[in-house]
Amino acid sequence: MMYLIATLLCFTSFMAFALAKTPHYKAVFGTRPEHALSQRYLVAAWIMLLLTLVIDVSQAVGYGSLMFCGQMALSVLLLATLLSFRPNWMRSLFYLLPAALFLITVSHVA
Amino acid sequence: MKDSFFRSMTWLHTWVGLLFCWLLWLVFFAGTLSFFRQEITLWSKPELHLHNSEVQSSQQALLNYGFERLNTEAPDAARWWISLPSERNALLRVSHLPYPEPGEKASWINHNLAADSKVPVTPRESKGGSFFYRLHFDLHYMDRTTARWIVCLASLFMLVALISGVVIHKRIFKDMFQFRAGKGSRSWLDGHNLSSVLALPFHLMITYTGLITLIFTLFPYPAQTVYEGGVKEFRKEFYPERQRPELSHQPLTSPAFTQSLDHFFTNWPEQPISRIIIDHPRDAAAVMKIYGANRSEIKDEQAVWLYSGKTGELLNTAHLENSAAAQLYGGMIAMHTGRLASPGLRWLYFLCGLAGCAMIASGCVMWAKRLRERQKPTQPVSFGLKLVESLNLAAIMGLPLATAAFFYANRLIPVTNSGRADQEVLVFFLTWLATTLFAAKWRNTQGWRTLALVNALAWLTLPLCNALTTQGSLISYVSNGQWALAMFDTMALLAAAVFFWQSKQLQSTQQPQRVRRERTA
Numbered sequence A: 001m002m003y004l005i006a007t008l009l010c011f012t013s014f015m016a017f018a019l020a021k022t023p024h025y026k027a028v029f030g031t032r033p034e035h036a037l038s039q040r041y042l043v044a045a046w047i048m049l050l051l052t053l054v055i056d057v058s059q060a061v062g063y064g065s066l067m068f069c070g071q072m073a074l075s076v077l078l079l080a081t082l083l084s085f086r087p088n089w090m091r092s093l094f095y096l097l098p099a100a101l102f103l104i105t106v107s108h109v110a
Numbered sequence B: 001m002k003d004s005f006f007r008s009m010t011w012l013h014t015w016v017g018l019l020f021c022w023l024l025w026l027v028f029f030a031g032t033l034s035f036f037r038q039e040i041t042l043w044s045k046p047e048l049h050l051h052n053s054e055v056q057s058s059q060q061a062l063l064n065y066g067f068e069r070l071n072t073e074a075p076d077a078a079r080w081w082i083s084l085p086s087e088r089n090a091l092l093r094v095s096h097l098p099y100p101e102p103g104e105k106a107s108w109i110n111h112n113l114a115a116d117s118k119v120p121v122t123p124r125e126s127k128g129g130s131f132f133y134r135l136h137f138d139l140h141y142m143d144r145t146t147a148r149w150i151v152c153l154a155s156l157f158m159l160v161a162l163i164s165g166v167v168i169h170k171r172i173f174k175d176m177f178q179f180r181a182g183k184g185s186r187s188w189l190d191g192h193n194l195s196s197v198l199a200l201p202f203h204l205m206i207t208y209t210g211l212i213t214l215i216f217t218l219f220p221y222p223a224q225t226v227y228e229g230g231v232k233e234f235r236k237e238f239y240p241e242r243q244r245p246e247l248s249h250q251p252l253t254s255p256a257f258t259q260s261l262d263h264f265f266t267n268w269p270e271q272p273i274s275r276i277i278i279d280h281p282r283d284a285a286a287v288m289k290i291y292g293a294n295r296s297e298i299k300d301e302q303a304v305w306l307y308s309g310k311t312g313e314l315l316n317t318a319h320l321e322n323s324a325a326a327q328l329y330g331g332m333i334a335m336h337t338g339r340l341a342s343p344g345l346r347w348l349y350f351l352c353g354l355a356g357c358a359m360i361a362s363g364c365v366m367w368a369k370r371l372r373e374r375q376k377p378t379q380p381v382s383f384g385l386k387l388v389e390s391l392n393l394a395a396i397m398g399l400p401l402a403t404a405a406f407f408y409a410n411r412l413i414p415v416t417n418s419g420r421a422d423q424e425v426l427v428f429f430l431t432w433l434a435t436t437l438f439a440a441k442w443r444n445t446q447g448w449r450t451l452a453l454v455n456a457l458a459w460l461t462l463p464l465c466n467a468l469t470t471q472g473s474l475i476s477y478v479s480n481g482q483w484a485l486a487m488f489d490t491m492a493l494l495a496a497a498v499f500f501w502q503s504k505q506l507q508s509t510q511q512p513q514r515v516r517r518e519r520t521a
Helices: A002-019 A024-028 A035-059 A061-085 A090-110 B007-033 B037-043 B059-073 B129-138 B142-168 B185-198 B200-213 B221-226 B230-238 B257-267 B323-335 B343-374 B383-412 B419-441 B446-471 B474-480 B483-508
Strands: B078-082 B091-097 B109-113 B275-279 B286-290 B303-310 B314-318
Touching: A002 A024, A002 A061, A002 A090, A024 A061, A024 A090, A035 A061, A061 B185, A061 B200, A061 B323, A061 B343, A090 B275, B007 B037, B007 B343, B007 B383, B037 B129, B037 B483, B059 B078, B059 B091, B078 B185, B109 B230, B109 B383, B129 B142, B129 B221, B129 B230, B129 B419, B142 B200, B142 B230, B185 B200, B185 B343, B200 B323, B221 B230, B230 B314, B257 B286, B257 B303, B303 B474, B343 B383, B383 B419, B383 B483, B446 B483, B474 B483
Parallel strands: none
Antiparallel strands: B078 B091, B078 B275, B091 B109, B275 B286, B286 B303, B303 B314
């Protein structure tokens, strides 16, 4: 369960990395992002990525780091596919993903 | 020497990559399949499909049964071997090795039993997933040591290519998510970059740890210096469980195996057992070796407990508490083989392995495409370019086709044929040879397209062939919850879809577009 949360978090983090880049942001939202916004995405992405690593490693040091590598690969592959072929789907994901992440985390803690 | 660091790295990446790309493609492809070694083996032995994989009996009960059976069946054997069922293998295996007749070599007599009902199961003779596992580092039709040296050299060059690749494709992290489809060689470069960067930690890890698995072949000098008998002596100390006791020629009438087992279960109640081996079970020198299952710990060697058969006392243990060096070595091998992985991580390993295949394949293709683009249409095509193009086609499209042929052979060669396991392998290599001959003649887009269609057809009908020749099918696998088998069929269908898409892409433009070769388990 924690690994599922970490996977979703990793994906969200890489989504933020992608949206911090002007061409991808434009492909998704249609407008150019302000510089400050890109910076904020970048910071959020790094925080989430580190948090993913922390969650994975807190489960098991070695196994967790292997999971972390795999999660990153999966996230980048999915994002690259989405951005190349269906960038507008990212708009829904942009809201759905954090919501799903929040719900799963809350239900797991509760 | 080239005039700048960047250019020399480009030169290095291009030529090192080209020199070994086909071999690396084979190694990566077979290695990726090997993550599912057990599942492929299960698929290739349909006789095992009928048995429920959830074992109810306790390990102790299964062991007692095994001992009883061996006691009546082969009390005077040289060795006994009881393998317990695990998550990935549902069978209980009870085997013994008779003492050899003078001048002959004894061979194991195996009994595979359904764990709960103890019904004997005779699976067909097939190498299954182990074929790909061996192919991955022993290659085939050649001496093992030579093959391992070649594979070592190839991995060393892979490491060089990876590092120089990061240097020359500086923008890979900047354009991490970029894939521009339908732009000729630009798309190929994007695909090459994407597949390498998305699994870069994996690629580095797998290549480096791959070298480590063969480190005592590559670099035996420390062991040779420290131990008088060299690597052999070192192994003797590192693996005490691999030593066989000398016969004492004093008969052992009442062995203490049960007491030893009780001792083990009392002191290590949480430790699951993977197998038990007993050397000379009817001799006073008898030794019982209990191998613990590793679960998901990052270690390679299984912990072993050695008990005396005569007195029942614990003689020695191995790999129970490892030194830091042993832990590092074992950890790296465990990371490489991925045996520790639960299904989730195993799929991630598989995905990363596919990314590696895509990286190598796109690299090979790009080399040839770049050279073609630079040539004037009137210029005669050099032999080197022809060779590279043919080898690309033969390797990249031939290997998946040969794999499909291997699986067909598994289902279609009669079960009663003696030596059918080797016949399956022969079919694999003959198919590959045929593809190579085809590629030597037609190495243009039309050739690629034909082979893509043949591949698509082969993988599409594989689940059908399976359904016709066995009692199960994709539908029954899903309804019975046999997920390993269901995924095998699904992956075959997925591969067919990818190859079909590839043939469409090749048809829509005369120039081969980005052609991804996804692989199946």
